Amino acid sequence: NAGVTQTPKFQVLKTGQSMTLQCAQDMNHEYMSWYRQDPGMGLRLIHYSVGAGITDQGEVPNGYNVSRSTTEDFPLRLLSAAPSQTSVYFCASWRGEGTEAFFGQGTRLTVV
């Protein structure tokens, strides 16, 4: 059972480039979220989804897009990378309200 899989683990982008961070889960969880982790700020919610076809914005959505075409996948797109998006990104999934969230291993993104 793989759990939550994030790819890539590391990525360096130039300012203005676009890319997609992949997140896949094999637990048939309805809820999925993307967070960014920056020193001293904990994890901040970027976008979340409560099921296929349903997404919503979190605390820091600017510069990021998401879609949820299947239960398993929840990709995060950076349309035009900026140095302020240098961070560690975590994807999480969970079965429903109040249940345990399972996290991927993270993607460390550097924008130069």
Add this chain to the structure above:
Amino acid sequence: AQSVTQPDIHITVSEGASLELRCNYSYGATPYLFWYVQSPGQGLQLLLKYFSGDTLVQGIKGFEAEFKRSQSSFNLRKPSVHWSDAAEYFCAVEKTGRRALTFGSGTRLQVQP
């Protein structure tokens, strides 16, 4: 604004000593409450959670947490810390109906031999 506060950024304890990590939240009603641990370079793992009922909850790795409604607190404790407990600890809340977690800024625990 609704928030989660972990006032201690960094704590150092000696191996075998007791530990308490503080967490306060500001929500109108009692949310779901969680403690997660993050080892270096890893994702987060759930230690314990509180929804209702007994205000003292037990978790994995010998951790426990006490919910105090009057103080809006959910502090994490461990009677005797082991070197392997060195990690970053995050308090998180899920407001009923919010469908996403809000995290505190984390407390980094260092364990001295």
